[in-house]
Amino acid sequence: MSIQSSIDVEFTSVNNVKSRQITIIGGRGRMGQLFAQKLLAIGHKVNVLGNQDWDFAEQLLSQAELVIVSVPIEHTVDVIKRAAKYLSPTTALCDITSIKTQPTQAMLTHHQGPVMGLHPMFGPSVQSFSGQKIVVCPGRHDESFQWLLDFLQNQGGELITCTPEEHDQMMVFVQATQHFYRLSLGVFLAEANIDLERSLLMSSPSYRQEIEILKRLFKQNPNLCVDIILATEERCQVINDLAETYQRLAQLVARKDREGLIKEFEEHQAFFQQEDNSLLPATYTFTENKDTGFNRFH
Template sequence: MTNNNLISKSATNHVSPRQITIIGGRGRMGKLFKEQLSLVGHNVSILEHEDWEYADKLLTQAELVLVSVPIEYTVDVIKRAAKYLSYNTALCDITSVKTQPTQAMLEHHSGPVMGLHPMFGPNIKSFLGQKVVICPGRNDDSFQWLLDFLKSQGGELIVCTPEEHDQMMVIVQATQHFCRFSLGVFLAQVKVDIEQSLTMSTPNYRQEIDIVKRLFSQNPNLCVDIMLATEERCNAISFLADTYSRLAKLVATKDRDALIQEFENTQIFFEEKINTFIQPLNTTPRQRDFKPQMQTNMSI
């Protein structure tokens, strides 16, 4: 099935109940998917780490097995679960790294495989307006009902390869987490009176504080694992930190001309790219086949 076909088929209002098992279904994201899938009539079971004695029952008869566990455990759980799956069971994961999990699913399961990455946190109330990255693996047709479900709930599906996904997430996710993580740590270190600062803040500052607050309301393991998930992410964060350090030195030496030059160089970059990233904001959600281009000195 082509990428266009994956997301262009119209969703149907009729739902045939499916047997679904979510591994890690008591986690926050697992709970969200269980609730949303159950609401439309699917039969959703949960398998947690203490439930593996029931794995044969919970996995063998499932039409879909959804892996929703922390990044560091995902590949091991896939290998363990694959031993119980029938050849026609659809297997997918929803972790924020796609290359290694998709490879593991393809290697250890002979049936349908697909990688998903929900581009949102577990606090949402519905999938309306939310992006989900789709990384096809094998036998895409077996997942069409799931993709139709996401679309019918208002989700936007974006299809790409696992490698394209992971390269883009270095910038979209890992470095952004580090920026906000760093800002939060700084504010705590200098003991800023957040409440007072918000009384005289700009809209941008209020928005940024809200984002930082939401980051630090999460499980710390999740935040840290997102930053440390791959060597490419660690390298990019290190490169970003070097950039901070270089610019901070210019500030420390009050090198106004150098700072203006840095600003103008970056201004040119954004002016050249402006049409590229404004267009998706002004159009209806659609498939995007993207090929990330990041030209830096870092090894990613």
């Protein structure tokens, strides 16, 4: 495959932005395309390295000022290892996958230059970064990424900084359990074969919002949802705990145990009435993840 198949477009500087040489590994994917379009639009030069382009890896990677890894979960660490041998020590390397501990550690281990983990908390269907959250996990030589962080903020993005470990702990609840819950609800509604449009005519705002979320979820490639659910052993264990909670409450319903359900409600009200509480229940502890699975960007 010729190197000409990659995106290789140069613009003059826009609004006095210094034009930089960028390569996006996996840039033909939807999230990679989104970042490529936004970076190109303000005057940067962007190449894409896809599966068919590794014969040209040295040309596409060795001269890049920034390399962004945007590949499926199961390939992230292997791609980082493969790409690192072509990088200059001054090249800034980051990933935009939604698990951060192992990708960040892989980048720090295999690349001697600047390293940072990013997780865009949105899907590739957004029209802009305005109002969107991006989690930032510093790795090494953070100053090399300042122009990129400034770009995201200037585009309206909100940056949240944390360690890779904290990020992964939070995503167990922010992403994995939510995807499992919505996958379960979607399967249930589909198997019940309800008249979805009719139900929306007599629905509450919260129901309509939930159905819209489900519609967006089920328009995605199923690999995206499933990889989020199965990405780590911690996620699988917590989802199992969630399923056990469903079962415990369902048994109360089966017994028509009104007092039992009210007790469950009342015992947990305080958790959601705290002004400043953690999203992580104290009953959960996290250890270093030894899995090899990673999540797709989302």
